[in-house]
Amino acid sequence: MTTATVTPHAEVAAPSKDRSKLVGGISQAVVGAFGLWAFALGERTSSGADTIFGFSLTHGQSQVSVPAQATALTLSAIALACGLVRIFAPVGKTVLRWLSVLYIVCMVLAFLVWAAAGSSIGLNVPSILEQTAVATVPLVLGAMSALVSERSGIVNIAVEGQFLSGAFTAALTASMTGSVWVGLIAGMLAGAAMSSLLALFANRYMIEQVVLGVVINVLASGLTGFFYDRLMALNGAEYNTPPIFNALRIPGLASIPVIGPLFDQNIVFYAAFLSVPVLWFMIYRTRWGLRTRSIGEHPLAADTVGIKVLGLRYKNMFYAGLLSGLGGVWLTIGNTGQFGKDMSTGRGYIAIAALIVGNWSPVGAFAAAVMFGFALELQTALSPLSTPIPGAFLQMAPYLVTIFVVAVLGKKVRPPAAENKPFKKG
Amino acid sequence: MSTQTPQTEQPHTPVPEPSRFSRIVRDLFTAESTPLVTFLAIVLALLVGAILIIISDPAAMRELGYFFSRPSDFLNSAWHDVSHGYQDLFKGSIFDPATLRGTPSQFFGPITNTLEDATPLIFGGLAVTIAFRGGMFNIGGQGMTIAGAILTTYVAFQWTGIPGALQLVVAVLAGILGGVLLGGFVGWLKAKRGAHEVVVTIMLNYVMLFFLTNYLLTTTAFHDPTKAGQSISKPASPNAILPHLFGPSLNTDIGLVLALIATVVVGWFFNRSKLGFEIRAVGLNPAAARTNGISVGRAQIWAMVISGGLMGLIGVTQVLGLNNPNNNSLSPNIDAGLGFNAITVALLGRTKPWGVVWASLLYGAFQAGASVMQANDGISTDIISVIEALIVIFVSAPQLIKEIFRLPSREAAVPGAAS
Incomplete structure (x- = not known):
């Protein structure tokens, strides 16, 4: 399998900077103008309707009501202005980045104001926050798993498969033993087993890593589906009724208004969000991190200074598998409990997209994961508001957003240099 | 993936040139032989599939618990599970001996299902x-x-x-x-x-x-x-x-x-x-x-x-x-x-057009047989995904097949092939 390795960005000559700025600015301005037309001047907001934002989980308390049209108008106008500034103003890189953030926030808020206009229920901010955070958990864990492996030079497309095997094993073992902790450990180890399999075939047998990852996903889907049919579907009471993690209320923090619910979650939830700063510190501030980055960028140089490239790659793939296995654990005993066939529904792939969008950095990947988590939750948040958008299109939103963002970022992000290149000690 | 062998000086003793036929036969049983590696990959994947069928049968696993007092129980039910499953896989995809006396449409039914x-x-x-x-x-x-x-x-x-x-x-x-x-x-x-x-x-x-x-x-x-x-x-x-x-x-x-x-x-x-x-x-x-x-x-x-x-x-x-x-x-x-x-x-199919056709026939046979296997033996069709994925992994790693079956590399089997 030596033919056709794809290095997504290396072979394409960098476009002239001005043009990408121009195109990006124009597309932002056009979308902003569309927002102005659709959200602010549309039927839904034009009748003087108000949009209600609730800031307490209990309905009807501490609400703020804003005039929908004026708010949507202001927000869309700011978004449009961001686009125009991008085209015409000579601004620096940092300013551009913040402009993009402002742009996204304004567009999303304008959309929400439009969607909730005239509804007596309104938008419950703490609930949306909590649901977004919950949806973000597997994405963060998957993205961090892929980060560890890709920073060491191995493409981990198999996050999806690690989710599935982790979720299945956690549900099975937790049901059989009645202990969530056994499920936690078994699920994480199952993820690690899958990633070690990938590491073995990538390092030792040098199979093309993207292909290998996809095949391992098929394998994991088949294995879990097979055992689901043979065990769980026949005897769900014994094999698929796991206990789930109890919420661990952090005193003090949990009683803060609005963000309080984020501190009344279970241990997997906290672990997912803690993994980001921990990994940031590990990658950029420790010896392990330096070595990991070096084998992902230039393994030959790392080998020359005495780093055991293959050994570290195996080790890191094991850690990566533990992380994505934890993501699988979250899917079953961390959240809903029961295992279902192919229950990860592509979230492993979204996690990888988050890593790409986040330019292979922990903080960037986290921000992207939150964005995708929000897109995943959009449908639940908007379903009681009876928007004119069919539910199917809201379901597509996270996937469409992924395509859009990947297309917009395109050549600007750069993967670790030695990614997808097997290392052979000379 | 042949390893770099150091180029030693060939001794000048004349090596008798093997006949063409014997060379073909010998080449067939080396790790570089594509048909052999593919065949062994399929065998290996089916073996793993057999193990999965056995360990997913709760009855067989209970019998494994007292394996050392009465091994025949476990072996019988394991053999029963696997042999019936794979027999039905064959009957559903290629041909069923029971239809020898049947109508042509019964006889050719499985193979045409495979083609479809x-x-x-x-x-x-x-x-x-x-x-x-x-x-x-x-x-x-x-x-x-x-x-x-x-x-x-x-x-x-x-x-x-x-x-x-x-x-x-x-x-x-x-x-x-x-x-x-x-x-x-x-x-x-x-x-x-x-x-x-x-x-x-x-x-x-x-x-x-x-x-x-x-x-x-x-x-x-x-x-x-x-x-x-x-x-x-x-x-x-x-x-x-x-x-x-x-x-x-x-x-x-x-x-x-x-x-x-x-x-x-x-x-x-x-x-x-x-x-x-x-x-x-x-x-x-x-x-x-x-x-x-x-x-x-x-x-x-x-x-x-x-x-x-x-x-x-x-x-x-x-x-x-x-x-x-x-x-x-x-x-x-x-x-x-x-x-x-x-x-x-x-x-x-090794990304070659006709290779794809052969691979499709094999996987088509798996799919056609799997539905019969599921209907008759309760073995989920998902096992086919597992077997197919394993075949691909094994085929992509000929080195692994070589290590498991201890195949000689071509250099070892055919003198002079390395030079």
């Missing part, structure tokens, strides 16, 4: 092959299949004004168009925006699935009003259905012929056409291709367009073929996992 199941796999395998040769991975088989299926279904139930078989032709072309649109979009994003095609194709799979299931099949334009509460489209008109290939009692349709034609065309395309050469060049080394005046982006877009068109043909055979369980209408699981199986088929 292989047909979409050939299209998919070729599609993945073309993208792969162009240096890209088309994992969007599901989405492109759905896109093709949507358009082909629409033509098949709506445009009944087109006379006779012409409607079928238009429906097939519409299916191709559906795949082409999606594939072209992916190729364009890849070439012009540098968006990674793996991410884009996977996301499009979900987009198309939600579009079809939760939107299109609920609209009055597509939903069959006689099937209230079911998400299913109106059935294709009889004119637009792919006709039987071997007579009405056998389950193979004309799609197989289309698939073989596509194979020939793809083979010609790679070996003889300018565009095919450009796509291969881009896949091997984009920088070198660009230096030689090949437009990399154009080759990538074309590769994805052709790949998408072939994926669209899966949609055609799935909707208009004889395998459609819903009276030739469109339903949410129209893709049936074929988009992903196409990847394994292409890899097993």
Whole structure:
């Protein structure tokens, strides 16, 4: 399998900077103008309707009501202005980045104001926050798993498969033993087993890593589906009724208004969000991190200074598998409990997209994961508001957003240099 | 993956030249022998499958608990599970000895089922092959299949004004168009925006699935009003259905012929056409291709367009073929996992057109047999995904096969081959 390795960005000559700025600015301005037309001047907001934002989980308390049209108008106008500034103003890189953030926030808020206009229920901010955070958990864990492996030079497309095997094993073992902790450990180890399999075939047998990852996903889907049919579907009471993690209320923090619910979650939830700063510190501030980055960028140089490239790659793939296995654990005993066939529904792939969008950095990947988590939750948040958008299109939103963002970022992000290149000690 | 052997000075004693026949035989049993490695990979994957069948049988596992006091219990039920399962796999896919005295349609039934199941796999395998040769991975088989299926279904139930078989032709072309649109979009994003095609194709799979299931099949334009509460489209008109290939009692349709034609065309395309050469060049080394005046982006877009068109043909055979369980209408699981199986088929076929055909026949046989195996022995069809994935992994790692079966490398088996 030596033919056709794809290095997504290396072979394409960098476009002239001005043009990408121009195109990006124009597309932002056009979308902003569309927002102005659709959200602010549309039927839904034009009748003087108000949009209600609730800031307490209990309905009807501490609400703020804003005039929908004026708010949507202001927000869309700011978004449009961001686009125009991008085209015409000579601004620096940092300013551009913040402009993009402002742009996204304004567009999303304008959309929400439009969607909730005239509804007596309104938008419950703490609930949306909590649901977004919950949806973000597997994405963060998957993205961090892929980060560890890709920073060491191995493409981990198999996050999806690690989710599935982790979720299945956690549900099975937790049901059989009645202990969530056994499920936690078994699920994480199952993820690690899958990633070690990938590491073995990538390092030792040098199979093309993207292909290998996809095949391992098929394998994991088949294995879990097979055992689901043979065990769980026949005897769900014994094999698929796991206990789930109890919420661990952090005193003090949990009683803060609005963000309080984020501190009344279970241990997997906290672990997912803690993994980001921990990994940031590990990658950029420790010896392990330096070595990991070096084998992902230039393994030959790392080998020359005495780093055991293959050994570290195996080790890191094991850690990566533990992380994505934890993501699988979250899917079953961390959240809903029961295992279902192919229950990860592509979230492993979204996690990888988050890593790409986040330019292979922990903080960037986290921000992207939150964005995708929000897109995943959009449908639940908007379903009681009876928007004119069919539910199917809201379901597509996270996937469409992924395509859009990947297309917009395109050549600007750069993967670790030695990614997808097997290392052979000379 | 041969290791670099140090070039030692060959001794000057004349080595007797082995005869041609003995050399062929000896070559056959080395690790470099493709047929042998493929065969051993299949055997190994079936062995793993057998182990899975045994450990997923709670009764057998209970008997394993007292293995040392009465081993025969465990061995009997393990043998029973595996032998019946694999026998049914064979009976469902190739032929059933019980039908020796039956009618021809009973006798040829299993093998024609295999051919019918292989047909979409050939299209998919070729599609993945073309993208792969162009240096890209088309994992969007599901989405492109759905896109093709949507358009082909629409033509098949709506445009009944087109006379006779012409409607079928238009429906097939519409299916191709559906795949082409999606594939072209992916190729364009890849070439012009540098968006990674793996991410884009996977996301499009979900987009198309939600579009079809939760939107299109609920609209009055597509939903069959006689099937209230079911998400299913109106059935294709009889004119637009792919006709039987071997007579009405056998389950193979004309799609197989289309698939073989596509194979020939793809083979010609790679070996003889300018565009095919450009796509291969881009896949091997984009920088070198660009230096030689090949437009990399154009080759990538074309590769994805052709790949998408072939994926669209899966949609055609799935909707208009004889395998459609819903009276030739469109339903949410129209893709049936074929988009992903196409990847394994292409890899097993070593991304060569005729290799894809052989791999499709094998996997078609697995699929045809798996349904019989599930019906008779309660062994989930998911085991087939496991076996197929394992075969691909093993085939891609000949070194592993060599280590497990202790095959000699060619240098060891044939004196002088290394020099």
